Amino acid sequence: MTSSYQHQGTGRDYQKNLLGAWYRRLENAPRDGTPVAYLFISGNIGELLRSFGFELLFPEVNALQCGIKKVSGGMILKAEDLGYSSDVCGYVKNDIGLAATGNRGPFGALPKPDLLVCTYSGCNTYIKWFEALAELYGARLFLLDVPYRRTGETQRQEDLDYVVAQLEQLAAVCAEITSRPYDPDRLSQSLAHSRAAEDLWVRILESARHRPSPFDAFFEAVFFMAPIYVLRGTRECVDYYEAAWKEIEERLRYRIGPVSEERFRVVIEGPPPWPHFRNFWELFKRWGVCCVASTYSKVGGIWDFGLRHDPARPLESLAEYAVNCYTNWDWTLRRQMLDRYAATYQADALVIHSVKSCRAFSVGQADVREYFTKTRGLPTLFVESDLADPRYFAEAQIRNRLDAFFEALEHRRLAAHRPEAARPGA
Amino acid sequence: MEPLNFFWEEAKSWDELVEKCRTLWLDPAGSTVRAWKQQHPGEKAIGCFPVYTPQELLVAAGCLPVSLFGGRGQVEIDHADSHIQSFVCSIARSTLELGLAGHIDWLDGFVVPSICDVARNLSGIWQHNFPKGFVLYLHLPQNVDSAAAGTYYRGELERLRDSLATLTGRPVSDEAVRRAIRVYNRNRALLAELFERRAARPAQWPVVHVYALAAAGNLLPRQEHNRLLERALVLGDANLCPQRDVVRVALRGAFCEQPPLELLEVLEEAGCAVVDDDLQIGARFFLAPVAEAGDPLMALADAYRHRTVLTPVNNPGRRSRSDDLLRRCQEKALQGIIFASPKFCEPALYDSVLLKRALEGAGLPVLEFEYEEKMTVFETVRMQAETFVESILFFSER
Ligand code: SF4
Ligand code: SF4
Numbered sequence: 001m002t003s004s005y006q007h008q009g010t011g012r013d014y015q016k017n018l019l020g021a022w023y024r025r026l027e028n029a030p031r032d033g034t035p036v037a038y039l040f041i042s043g044n045i046g047e048l049l050r051s052f053g054f055e056l057l058f059p060e061v062n063a064l065q066c067g068i069k070k071v072s073g074g075m076i077l078k079a080e081d082l083g084y085s086s087d088v089c090g091y092v093k094n095d096i097g098l099a100a101t102g103n104r105g106p107f108g109a110l111p112k113p114d115l116l117v118c119t120y121s122g123c124n125t126y127i128k129w130f131e132a133l134a135e136l137y138g139a140r141l142f143l144l145d146v147p148y149r150r151t152g153e154t155q156r157q158e159d160l161d162y163v164v165a166q167l168e169q170l171a172a173v174c175a176e177i178t179s180r181p182y183d184p185d186r187l188s189q190s191l192a193h194s195r196a197a198e199d200l201w202v203r204i205l206e207s208a209r210h211r212p213s214p215f216d217a218f219f220e221a222v223f224f225m226a227p228i229y230v231l232r233g234t235r236e237c238v239d240y241y242e243a244a245w246k247e248i249e250e251r252l253r254y255r256i257g258p259v260s261e262e263r264f265r266v267v268i269e270g271p272p273p274w275p276h277f278r279n280f281w282e283l284f285k286r287w288g289v290c291c292v293a294s295t296y297s298k299v300g301g302i303w304d305f306g307l308r309h310d311p312a313r314p315l316e317s318l319a320e321y322a323v324n325c326y327t328n329w330d331w332t333l334r335r336q337m338l339d340r341y342a343a344t345y346q347a348d349a350l351v352i353h354s355v356k357s358c359r360a361f362s363v364g365q366a367d368v369r370e371y372f373t374k375t376r377g378l379p380t381l382f383v384e385s386d387l388a389d390p391r392y393f394a395e396a397q398i399r400n401r402l403d404a405f406f407e408a409l410e411h412r413r414l415a416a417h418r419p420e421a422a423r424p425g426a
Numbered sequence: 427m428e429p430l431n432f433f434w435e436e437a438k439s440w441d442e443l444v445e446k447c448r449t450l451w452l453d454p455a456g457s458t459v460r461a462w463k464q465q466h467p468g469e470k471a472i473g474c475f476p477v478y479t480p481q482e483l484l485v486a487a488g489c490l491p492v493s494l495f496g497g498r499g500q501v502e503i504d505h506a507d508s509h510i511q512s513f514v515c516s517i518a519r520s521t522l523e524l525g526l527a528g529h530i531d532w533l534d535g536f537v538v539p540s541i542c543d544v545a546r547n548l549s550g551i552w553q554h555n556f557p558k559g560f561v562l563y564l565h566l567p568q569n570v571d572s573a574a575a576g577t578y579y580r581g582e583l584e585r586l587r588d589s590l591a592t593l594t595g596r597p598v599s600d601e602a603v604r605r606a607i608r609v610y611n612r613n614r615a616l617l618a619e620l621f622e623r624r625a626a627r628p629a630q631w632p633v634v635h636v637y638a639l640a641a642a643g644n645l646l647p648r649q650e651h652n653r654l655l656e657r658a659l660v661l662g663d664a665n666l667c668p669q670r671d672v673v674r675v676a677l678r679g680a681f682c683e684q685p686p687l688e689l690l691e692v693l694e695e696a697g698c699a700v701v702d703d704d705l706q707i708g709a710r711f712f713l714a715p716v717a718e719a720g721d722p723l724m725a726l727a728d729a730y731r732h733r734t735v736l737t738p739v740n741n742p743g744r745r746s747r748s749d750d751l752l753r754r755c756q757e758k759a760l761q762g763i764i765f766a767s768p769k770f771c772e773p774a775l776y777d778s779v780l781l782k783r784a785l786e787g788a789g790l791p792v793l794e795f796e797y798e799e800k801m802t803v804f805e806t807v808r809m810q811a812e813t814f815v816e817s818i819l820f821f822s823e824r
Contacts, residue, residue: 085775135780
């Protein structure tokens with residue numbers, strides 16, 4: 001975008017700097033004597049850990065970085081050499097490969113964990129992943145069991161009570177490791193920052209209701225969402241979203257967006273193919289496709305449905321948060337989310353990117369395609385590849401399917417706008 | 427398949443009993459369940475997905491628990507393909523096929539425990555394609571060392587009990603649950619006895635025979651299965667077979683999706699005496715009897731937290747899967763371990779890496795391969811198993 005704008009590019013650049021600084025803190029953690037906790041994005045209770053002075057490391061984010069920097073393929077092969085099957089999650093293999101090759105990635109060197117906190121909120125693979133790391137590093141593992149959020153139910157109090165009880169136990173473990181007492185005030189302060197960032201992030205996400213949308217809720221959201229996942233609860237995270245919102249506001253003002261001419265609005269379900277991220281995005285851009293809502297941007301929290309961290313109820317709101325991450329919702333809730341997105345964001349189609357690595361995401365997507373095409377009459381494109389393993393991305397095939405899909409959509413649109421008499425054969 | 431006729435009472439020989447059980451197992455459409463329903467009008471048959479379902483609650487509610495172990499290689503995937511992708515284990519796909527194609531339309535409900543990502547998501551597919559209230563999802567606790575997990579899981583059991591009461595229209599009393607616990611304790615004791623005899627004299631109690639006898643329990647009322655097992659122990663004792671030169675191995679990985687029977691036969695023919703396994707492990711999930719007095723739901727919850735076998739899908743907590751396996755190797759004088767994982771079963775595939783490392787560290791030979799329900803060619807496995815046996819015998823003779 002042209003440089004006469006004041007805020008354009010902030011979201012991406014600022015995010016990059018923040019992440020770079022965070023990785024440097026991680027690299028220096030052993031030297032600085034800072035304790036390090038490893039945890040997952042879905043259901044991450046980072047604020048609690050930070051309140052004890054832990055620096056946080058997210059192996060999923062490392063895997064994502066390796067993917068986008070195109071080094072995941074080698075890491076995955078390394079893990080396969082160590083005995084991991086070609087059929088298990090590429091994120092795990094990327095991480096094992098990384099650890100086996102000295103724990104140095106495109107982002108620098110990584111410290112060893114003093115504590116592993118496994119939230120059973122995203123997937124079962126999380127548990128398997130950290131079991132392997134616990135053995136590898138001889139580190140202590142805390143398993144935060146998070147019940148699956150089931151349909152037709154309001155949030156069950158028992159589920160929250162169970163998670164809160166475990167958070168209290170986790171706090172005791174953290175106090176033991178760091179020799180610091182649990183400080184609820186400090187935690188509440190941090191949750192106030194979380195909440196402020198969440199408000200801003202939701203505003204950004206919802207800006208995509210405009211026509212044209214100022215923001216791609218998939219291809220751009222993956223960058224814009226990074227701070228709220230890895231730095232949530234800090235002042236710098238709030239600052240980031242304030243700056244990012246300015247960028248979006250400016251785009252709204254000047255009616256600019258991620259594609260020069262918005263021709264199709266889609267909802268995207270599933271994660272991106274990281275090793276081929278840019279190529280994948282290009283395939284959509286060529287058709288003037290803008291993603292107006294995505295589920296991937298909800299893996300680390302579903303705030304656009306009203307949920308917020310709450311300084312007045314620190315542990316309870318952390319528990320609520322952990323239960324309500326996208327892949328911890330059952331399929332009826334997930335389907336309802338997609339339905340709602342399609343309607344409120346006025347989508348022309350649904351795109352499902354089904355990745356082999358992630359059964360938590362993908363098993364059931366075929367059923368969802370059936371539902372949207374047959375019951376809802378929403379055109380649905382289904383493409384398969386992987387989020388980490390470059391071997392599964394068949395570009396020519398994906399391009400063909402995508403082109404055929406949007407071509408058909410365009411035909412349909414033209415036919416609908418053409419006067420009856422002019423239609424061939426009519 | 428003829429209706430349920432208490433065939434075990436009439437069986438004259440071990441072979442006859444085994445054959446009948448085998449036929450029962452190889453009928454994934456469950457014609458005996460259909461027959462049971464005809465004989466018990468108005469009663470409910472409830473499916474249970476592996477690995478473990480607290481069937482005691484189903485029995486206490488007056489239902490027939492039926493373990494659904496997929497198509498057992500007997501069904502073509504036709505309807506399920508458009509609802510579930512191909513990179514998923516066979517059991518998830520073929521169980522869905524049985525449901526969607528109407529093969530098991532006698533099913534009145536389906537309990538799906540939270541064993542893995544596939545099972546969790548599968549519950550959603552079923553929910554979407556079957557009537558409301560049909561799927562009963564059960565969260566099995568992962569943080570087993572936490573006392574909060576006990577309270578939570580007891581609540582889950584209560585919820586399952588209430589859903590069953592709604593389904594049948596009858597309340598479920600504590601006493602009924604205790605009675606069911608007694609039946610299942612007896613069943614687990616009989617199975618343990620059967621498996622112990624096999625471990626002591628593998629040639630006399632071939633793995634595939636013992637397997638078929640245990641498998642019959644997935645389809646029969648459990649108290650009838652108890653009678654069947656009692657009869658089996660008597661007939662098996664009389665079934666004298668010559669001892670063979672074999673190596674004693676453990677089989678791991680088959681805790682959920684089941685391998686084809688031919689695979690077990692091939693292993694045995696190759697000289698592997700499978701004397702320790704996790705086949706259909708749900709029926710043998712507890713290492714000690716569940717308490718028969720006191721709060722029955724808490725008794726089930728306690729047993730789940732502290733006294734289960736360790737599989738890739740339940741959490742060991744303070745225990746360790748590797749130590750557990752190494753100890754079993756010692757206790758049962760095992761000479762090798764076979765990791766047979768269902769294709770695409772992530773929990774099994776992750777665990778085998780760590781377990782293999784521990785076993786190799788302890789100098790125990792390991793054989794590894796994958797299987798699928800519809801596998802029909804076993805020659806590679808046979809060759810691998812023969813080589814495995816030969817190398818163990820070779821080194822043990824030196
Ligand atoms: S299975 Fe999915 S959610 Fe789990 S670690 Fe892999 S990519 Fe992440
Ligand atoms: S076979 Fe494995 S992946 Fe499939 S349902 Fe069973 S435990 Fe899950």
